[in-house]
Amino acid sequence: xxxxxxxxxxxxxxxxxxxxxxxxxxxxxxxxxxxxxxxxxxxxxxxxxxxxxxxxxxxxxxxxxxxxxxxxxxxxxxxxxxxxxxxxxxxxxxxxxxxxxxxxxxxxxxxxxxx
Amino acid sequence: xxxxxxxxxxxxxxxxxxxxxxxxxxxxxxxxxxxxxxxxxxxxxxxxxxxxxxxxxxxxxxxxxxxxxxxxxxxxxxxxxxxxxxxxxxxxxxxxxxxxxxxxxxxxxxxxxxxx
Numbered sequence: 001x002x003x004x005x006x007x008x009x010x011x012x013x014x015x016x017x018x019x020x021x022x023x024x025x026x027x028x029x030x031x032x033x034x035x036x037x038x039x040x041x042x043x044x045x046x047x048x049x050x051x052x053x054x055x056x057x058x059x060x061x062x063x064x065x066x067x068x069x070x071x072x073x074x075x076x077x078x079x080x081x082x083x084x085x086x087x088x089x090x091x092x093x094x095x096x097x098x099x100x101x102x103x104x105x106x107x108x109x110x111x112x113x114x115x
Numbered sequence: 116x117x118x119x120x121x122x123x124x125x126x127x128x129x130x131x132x133x134x135x136x137x138x139x140x141x142x143x144x145x146x147x148x149x150x151x152x153x154x155x156x157x158x159x160x161x162x163x164x165x166x167x168x169x170x171x172x173x174x175x176x177x178x179x180x181x182x183x184x185x186x187x188x189x190x191x192x193x194x195x196x197x198x199x200x201x202x203x204x205x206x207x208x209x210x211x212x213x214x215x216x217x218x219x220x221x222x223x224x225x226x227x228x229x230x231x
Binding site: 006032034036041042043044045046049090092094100101102103104105106107108 | 119146148150155156157158159160163165170171206208212218219220221222223224225227
């Protein structure tokens with residue numbers, strides 16, 4: 001079975017500081033990993049994905065994420081946070097060897113960037 | 116912009132009534148997904164289609180929920196005999212499968228259901 005954990009309900013960071021939003025996953029096979037962002041009353045927007053290859057992936061709006069197979073983690077990072085980054089962030093996983101094309105989402109982490 | 120379109124955006128209904136939501140995916144996308152999201156929670160998988168075939172349905176989905184994608188294009192999600200616990204945002208997403216695509220999901224804006 002696939003699962004995703006986002007251990008922090010909320011992350012607060014000062015504008016200009018680096019930010020990290022944590023995600024760990026569990027799959028029986030091999031993961032495709034994704035990060036999405038959601039603004040109030042909107043759908044989810046794709047930020048970045050890990051499929052294979054380089055463990056550090058870069059995505060939209062200056063975000064990046066690091067895949068760590070031994071720690072089964074896929075933390076989202078940004079070197080310098082902006083107030084406009086304040087939103088709800090979701091990690092998602094699909095086990096591409098499981099025979100299902102179902103994506104499982106975490107419970108979300110609210111990022112608050114303080115001016 | 117021909118993104119994923121969902122209608123209606125908001126629906127208020129009385130308990131016991133039936134409601135139907137429609138999703139128009141990105142035109143070349145062959146997979147279509149329905150998720151439910153309640154306040155402060157992540158999207159919860161309901162079902163997905165590949166073309167017109169419904170390939171997987173969540174065990175959490177009661178018999179009151181049914182989804183169709185009759186011609187492999189738009190999809191409808193019907194909830195019969197609504198209950199207050201059905202109040203949520205219903206999200207539709209689509210993806211392009213095959214040909215080496217890794218199939219990230221593209222979401223619509225959602226349909227918010229309030230059951231009184």
